[in-house]
Amino acid sequence: MTHVVAAGLIWAALWALNIRLSRGPVGQAARIAVPLIFGATILIVWELMVIGLDVPPVLLPRPRQIGAALAANPALLWGDFVQTVLRGALSGLAMGVAAAIVVAILVDRFDWLRRGLMPVASFLAALPIVGTAPILVMWFGFGWQSKAAVVVLMVFFPMLVNTVAGLADTTSMQRDLMRTYGARYGQTLVKLRLPAAMPFIFNGLKIGATLALIGSIVAEFFGSPTQGLGFRISASNGQLALDMVWAAIVVGSVAGSAAYAILTAIEARVTFWHPSQRG
Numbered sequence: 001m002t003h004v005v006a007a008g009l010i011w012a013a014l015w016a017l018n019i020r021l022s023r024g025p026v027g028q029a030a031r032i033a034v035p036l037i038f039g040a041t042i043l044i045v046w047e048l049m050v051i052g053l054d055v056p057p058v059l060l061p062r063p064r065q066i067g068a069a070l071a072a073n074p075a076l077l078w079g080d081f082v083q084t085v086l087r088g089a090l091s092g093l094a095m096g097v098a099a100a101i102v103v104a105i106l107v108d109r110f111d112w113l114r115r116g117l118m119p120v121a122s123f124l125a126a127l128p129i130v131g132t133a134p135i136l137v138m139w140f141g142f143g144w145q146s147k148a149a150v151v152v153l154m155v156f157f158p159m160l161v162n163t164v165a166g167l168a169d170t171t172s173m174q175r176d177l178m179r180t181y182g183a184r185y186g187q188t189l190v191k192l193r194l195p196a197a198m199p200f201i202f203n204g205l206k207i208g209a210t211l212a213l214i215g216s217i218v219a220e221f222f223g224s225p226t227q228g229l230g231f232r233i234s235a236s237n238g239q240l241a242l243d244m245v246w247a248a249i250v251v252g253s254v255a256g257s258a259a260y261a262i263l264t265a266i267e268a269r270v271t272f273w274h275p276s277q278r279g
Contacts, residue, residue, distance in 0.1 A: 092151025
């Protein structure tokens with residue numbers, strides 16, 4: 001019971017500290033400190049509550065036990081990271097994004113294609129991943145190729161919709177001005193439409209990066225070599241090794257957060273002119 005009381009006091013103290021920091025001048029130090037303190041608060045309270053309530057590790061391991069599993073299996077988790085993130089998710093994301101941008105340009109160029117393809121794209125985007133993943137694993141095998149195929153399917157349609165919307169995000173005055181200068185479609189695309197579409201494209205990329213990781217992990221539940229974050233979660237759960245399950249989840253979460261942060265940093269440099277990047 002002492003641990004539970006201590007958890008409550010620590011939560012209250014760090015919560016008050018975070019509120020004070022948030023209400024003060026929002027500098028670079030505050031931007032970094034607030035999420036770090038919040039994350040530390042969750043870990044400390046988690047640790048103390050599990051000890052105080054005597055929760056079995058098979059139900060919920062302590063953060064210290066998860067950290068020990070991470071420290072004890074770096075080579076194993078690195079191999080899982082390479083298989084799931086670098087081979088499956090990253091390759092599928094690259095192919096899905098490239099295909100979506102090419103198709104979006106064709107849709108923007110030919111109106112009949114827009115009317116025919118976009119409703120079909122909306123239908124296919126709603127297909128459940130738990131239904132399509134086993135089929136793609138049967139088609140492409142247990143290797144990373146089937147995971148990349150699942151990722152392409154998940155990433156393609158959100159990226160397509162965002163890119164099409166971005167290419168259309170120009171005013172009639174801007175388009176008329178380009179025609180007045182005698183610009184061809186290709187010149188208008190490079191000089192006007194693609195730059196205007198960049199905020200939408202990066203929005204699709206950030207959504208796609210998250211979906212890519214989820215798709216690659218879920219696809220491994222339906223068949224994979226003895227490696228990968230999805231395989232590790234499934235196998236460790238069957239062995240009741242919940243510390244390894246959470247360790248694999250942590251690796252996936254860190255990878256997803258890092259990808260999102262990298263894309264956000266690139267977006268800030270590429271779309272510095274956009275109102276969303278000001279202030």
